[in-house]
Amino acid sequence: MNPAAFYPTATDYLRFLPELILTIGGVLLLVLEALTGDNKDKSSLGYLAIAVVLGAMFAVPVALANPGTSFNGMIVSDGFAAFFRMVTLLVGLFTLLCSTSYLSREKANTGEFYLLVLFSLAGQGIMAASNELIMVFLGLEIASISSYVLAGFLRDDKRGSEAALKYFLLGSFATAFLLYGISWIYGVTGATNLVAIRESLAAGTSGNSMAVAAAALMLIGLAFKVSAAPFQAWAPDVYQGAPAPVSGFLSAGPKAAAFAIFLRIFQTSFESFSSRYEPVLWILALATMLVGNFSALWQSNVKRMLAYSSIAHAGYVLVAVTTNSNVGTAAAMFYLAAYALMNFGAFAAVTHLAGRGESHVTIDDLKGLASKQPVVAGLLTVCLLSLTGVPLTAGFFGKFYIFKAAIDNHLYWLSALGLLNSAIAAYYYLRILAAMYMHEPKTTDHPEPVPGGIQLTMWFSAAGILTLGVFPGLVLDYANRFATFVK
Amino acid sequence: MNILAILLLLPLIGFVAALILPAAVTKRFVLGFSLLIFAVSLLLIGTTVQNPAGMTWVTDTAWIDTPAIRFHIGVDGASLWLVILSAFLTPFAAYISQKTIVHRQKEFYAYLLLLEFGLIGVFCSLDLFLYYVFWEVVLVPMYFLIGIWGGERRIYAATKFFVYTMAGSMLMLVAILYIYTKAGTFDLPAILLQMEAGKVAFTQAEELALFLAFFLAFAVKVPIFPLHTWLPDAYAEAPTAATFLMAAVMSKMGTYSLLRFNLNLFPNASHDCAPWIVVLAIIGIVYGALVALVQPNMKRLVAYSSISHLGFVVLGLFSGNQFGLDGAVYQMLCHAISTGALFILIGYLQDRKQSLEIADFGGLATPAPNFAIVFLIATLASIGLPLLNNFVGEFLILQGAAKANIWWAAFAALGVVLSACYMLWFYQRTFLGEAKSAFTDLRPTEWLTITPLLVLMLWMGIFTQTWLPGISASNKVLLERPTSKIALQVAQ
Numbered sequence: 001m002n003p004a005a006f007y008p009t010a011t012d013y014l015r016f017l018p019e020l021i022l023t024i025g026g027v028l029l030l031v032l033e034a035l036t037g038d039n040k041d042k043s044s045l046g047y048l049a050i051a052v053v054l055g056a057m058f059a060v061p062v063a064l065a066n067p068g069t070s071f072n073g074m075i076v077s078d079g080f081a082a083f084f085r086m087v088t089l090l091v092g093l094f095t096l097l098c099s100t101s102y103l104s105r106e107k108a109n110t111g112e113f114y115l116l117v118l119f120s121l122a123g124q125g126i127m128a129a130s131n132e133l134i135m136v137f138l139g140l141e142i143a144s145i146s147s148y149v150l151a152g153f154l155r156d157d158k159r160g161s162e163a164a165l166k167y168f169l170l171g172s173f174a175t176a177f178l179l180y181g182i183s184w185i186y187g188v189t190g191a192t193n194l195v196a197i198r199e200s201l202a203a204g205t206s207g208n209s210m211a212v213a214a215a216a217l218m219l220i221g222l223a224f225k226v227s228a229a230p231f232q233a234w235a236p237d238v239y240q241g242a243p244a245p246v247s248g249f250l251s252a253g254p255k256a257a258a259f260a261i262f263l264r265i266f267q268t269s270f271e272s273f274s275s276r277y278e279p280v281l282w283i284l285a286l287a288t289m290l291v292g293n294f295s296a297l298w299q300s301n302v303k304r305m306l307a308y309s310s311i312a313h314a315g316y317v318l319v320a321v322t323t324n325s326n327v328g329t330a331a332a333m334f335y336l337a338a339y340a341l342m343n344f345g346a347f348a349a350v351t352h353l354a355g356r357g358e359s360h361v362t363i364d365d366l367k368g369l370a371s372k373q374p375v376v377a378g379l380l381t382v383c384l385l386s387l388t389g390v391p392l393t394a395g396f397f398g399k400f401y402i403f404k405a406a407i408d409n410h411l412y413w414l415s416a417l418g419l420l421n422s423a424i425a426a427y428y429y430l431r432i433l434a435a436m437y438m439h440e441p442k443t444t445d446h447p448e449p450v451p452g453g454i455q456l457t458m459w460f461s462a463a464g465i466l467t468l469g470v471f472p473g474l475v476l477d478y479a480n481r482f483a484t485f486v487k
Numbered sequence: 488m489n490i491l492a493i494l495l496l497l498p499l500i501g502f503v504a505a506l507i508l509p510a511a512v513t514k515r516f517v518l519g520f521s522l523l524i525f526a527v528s529l530l531l532i533g534t535t536v537q538n539p540a541g542m543t544w545v546t547d548t549a550w551i552d553t554p555a556i557r558f559h560i561g562v563d564g565a566s567l568w569l570v571i572l573s574a575f576l577t578p579f580a581a582y583i584s585q586k587t588i589v590h591r592q593k594e595f596y597a598y599l600l601l602l603e604f605g606l607i608g609v610f611c612s613l614d615l616f617l618y619y620v621f622w623e624v625v626l627v628p629m630y631f632l633i634g635i636w637g638g639e640r641r642i643y644a645a646t647k648f649f650v651y652t653m654a655g656s657m658l659m660l661v662a663i664l665y666i667y668t669k670a671g672t673f674d675l676p677a678i679l680l681q682m683e684a685g686k687v688a689f690t691q692a693e694e695l696a697l698f699l700a701f702f703l704a705f706a707v708k709v710p711i712f713p714l715h716t717w718l719p720d721a722y723a724e725a726p727t728a729a730t731f732l733m734a735a736v737m738s739k740m741g742t743y744s745l746l747r748f749n750l751n752l753f754p755n756a757s758h759d760c761a762p763w764i765v766v767l768a769i770i771g772i773v774y775g776a777l778v779a780l781v782q783p784n785m786k787r788l789v790a791y792s793s794i795s796h797l798g799f800v801v802l803g804l805f806s807g808n809q810f811g812l813d814g815a816v817y818q819m820l821c822h823a824i825s826t827g828a829l830f831i832l833i834g835y836l837q838d839r840k841q842s843l844e845i846a847d848f849g850g851l852a853t854p855a856p857n858f859a860i861v862f863l864i865a866t867l868a869s870i871g872l873p874l875l876n877n878f879v880g881e882f883l884i885l886q887g888a889a890k891a892n893i894w895w896a897a898f899a900a901l902g903v904v905l906s907a908c909y910m911l912w913f914y915q916r917t918f919l920g921e922a923k924s925a926f927t928d929l930r931p932t933e934w935l936t937i938t939p940l941l942v943l944m945l946w947m948g949i950f951t952q953t954w955l956p957g958i959s960a961s962n963k964v965l966l967e968r969p970t971s972k973i974a975l976q977v978a979q
Contacts, residue, residue: 403664408668420657426653473551473553
């Protein structure tokens with residue numbers, strides 16, 4: 001090979017610009033953190049991190065304007081990648097907006113938090129844009145390792161440390177499965193490039209049953225990452241134990257990125273034996289919806305309930321993945337964007353309402369919220385109605401597109417069972433609504449003012465949910481256009 | 488701009504305005520605004536009555552491109568009256584709450600307008616998807632109305648209501664999506680045209696499954712026995728205004744939808760299932776009446792009597808001939824008026840005594856003679872006395888049922904007899920006998936509220952020609968459509 005082809009060109013870097021900005025910003029923050037004194041207020045570093053994320057967001061269209069692969073086909077800049085970069089960056093932005101006040105309240109306002117978020121976002125961006133199993137693994141590890149630390153960021157909090165440890169152990173376990181699958185597939189096809197694997201499998205030159213086993217191993221790894229049943233056990237403990245803004249971050253960002261590689265790998269590389277894994281996905285999707293929804297029914301802790309609900313929502317997205325079609329991919333993309341808005345909106349409210357030390361996170365603590373803080377209650381209601389799937393919200397259209405894709409692909413039973421699941425889900429979201437609106441407040445103490453960042457996040461989510469609930473085309477048209485992969 | 492489109496958007500605008508306006512003026516604003524909406528709705532009548540067979544006031548614009556969802560609304564001779572009914576009864580709900588709803592008034596009145604938005608939308612949507620959106624939108628304000636301002640067990644009742652209805656409508660969504668894969672559109676008239684042209688056809692099994700998916704959603708809403716268990720809780724716990732709207736208008740969502748969707752889209756399955764559904768309807772008629780007979784609580788009594796009356800409507804719909812269908816639509820309107828009036832009057836009783844137990848009342852006719860007369864008229868209307876509204880509806884339904892199968896009519900007629908038993912006994916225990924304590928007669932404002940309903944009871948009982956020709960014309964379209972002609976009329 002011509003060695004000159006190994007040197008990246010300027011366009012290569014442009015295609016990688018969002019992650020570059022995030023990485024450079026993160027390193028910069030690392031230095032600044034060391035330079036500022038120990039006992040200083042570090043909120044300014046948070047603002048800097050927000051600026052970095054905004055910069056990365058502006059870089060996404062730049063990368064999209066230069067479609068193609070970079071670094072010898074390691075990274076691909078296409079509409080699909082841009083979409084998931086944008087979703088994860090949005091989640092990151094929300095996280096940062098909610099964190100500054102949260103960390104001050106918990107007296108843990110250090111710069112590391114912000115740069116870990118940036119590094120995790122860089123990893124997620126790489127996942128979204130990777131065209132290579134090695135890059136998939138790299139991105140996943142960068143994103144995960146930062147997330148493990150974020151989950152246990154409040155060192156003195158026992159639950160937080162437990163969450164971090166659990167997340168770390170099970171996460172590593174999952175990554176090991178993925179890596180094992182990657183090494184098998186490399187052994188079978190001699191390639192790690194997704195397109196090359198596809199071509200090798202299609203040519204039939206390599207042992208297909210070995211490839212199926214490799215795909216199964218990778219499926220397990222990814223199922224862990226998206227918290228699909230029966231690999232979901234870590235999610236409730238982690239989301240409950242982690243600091244509230246981090247729970248919101250973990251449940252929306254890395255999950256979206258994991259679904260991005262899920263879709264890309266299975267629809268690019270392993271498409272030739274989609275009929276083999278479709279039944280597996282079918283069962284996985286149904287089990288995930290059932291486990292998530294039925295477990296959520298009994299929860300009294302709002303964070304834990306949202307954790308189970310996020311499992312259930314992963315189940316809905318898996319229905320879209322099961323269809324193995326462009327319509328399904330577009331539906332999954334739309335759903336993950338809508339889910340990022342509604343789930344983070346809910347977690348932002350929880351971040352505020354939990355109070356110092358997150359001591360108020362049960363449903364009972366929400367009683368009478370509507371009369372104490374009508375605006376917070378109203379915005380949270382929009383998020384919850386969207387999670388329930390009531391029409392004129394983004395969540396409804398998300399479900400609608402997913403189940404439409406499923407019916408287009410003749411998955412009638414899965415659709416019927418999935419939709420009945422969402423009626424079950426209504427019950428636990430309604431419990432929160434009932435507590436907020438239909439009970440009298442327990443105490444009459446004056447509510448604390450809502451910090452600006454959290455307010456901004458909640459207003460933005462609610463506005464996004466309602467806008468997409470009336471004009472879903474804004475996102476769906478884009479998703480439809482870019483739901484095809486380079487093959 | 489199209490009056491129907493304006494009429495549909497007005498409640499939504501009012502809802503937003505009510506949320507923004509200061510709390511002190513909301514209740515007067517919503518009352519005034521809902522009266523304005525009613526006035527606008529009357530403007531629809533002229534054109535639609537001229538041409539009741541076709542769709543009038545049609546707005547048809549693209550809403551969402553992929554999949555093609557259209558904002559397609561319009562009314563014909565039957566749905567016109569249901570749209571106007573929604574607009575007519577909402578001001579009543581606002582008016583009867585002026586004194587009784589004391590806390591969190593702002594939200595209460597805002598929800599009334601949101602509910603009205605959903606109701607009007609359901610009755611005029613011609614796109615399956617748009618229809619489904621409105622169908623679900625109705626749930627949210629009603630959930631809050633029951634849950635916030637209801638009685639002791641309000642949260643249980645509200646949650647049961649929401650989950651029950653949502654579970655029912657989920658399978659309908661699957662069915663709607665399935666129809667889309669077949670027909671490539673959500674547009675009801677377009678689907679019907681394709682079916683007539685033979686471009687879209689369902690196999691027997693498909694049609695049955697789709698029919699049942701739709702039927703289940705509507706059966707919960709009506710409700711049809713044995714899916715009625717949410718109703719007594721919801722009706723009894725809800726504040727009077729919400730019970731009033733549920734009984735008078737919301738239950739018609741189910742029966743109207745059976746007519747508009749099940750009978751139109753799945754004529755063969757409707758025909759095949761008719762005997763089974765009629766059996767359920769008759770069980771509902773008799774069961775509702777028997778349970779009403781033993782209710783000690785008056786709100787529950789009228790709630791169960793609604794199950795009985797709505798059984799008649801379902802019976803009429805599935806007798807599959809002109810009489811039955813006309814009677815069913817007519818009875819929807821009549822039931823709305825007479826049950827609505829009963830709930831308003833019960834609300835007055837509750838205001839005076841703070842109780843709904845029949846045993847707490849007695850001999851009210853002596854201290855409150857006017858009240859007793861008004862209540863008697865509403866009672867007799869509900870029983871179906873000739874010259875009052877329900878008589879016409881039930882008579883037509885029984886005639887239609889008798890044409891289809893004489894036994895259907897024979898068993899259903901039991902309901903008429905039983906309704907006389909429970910209503911008159913209820914009246915006797917409440918108003919006759921010895922007066923127990925002082926009781927205020929109807930106040931002028933109460934007269935003002937109840938008089939329009941009393942006038943309508945007489946008007947609908949005597950001058951049926953005001954309403955029936957339009958209803959018949961629109962039902963005729965259904966019965967004479969090539970796809971449904973054979974299937975439905977064979978039952979005769």
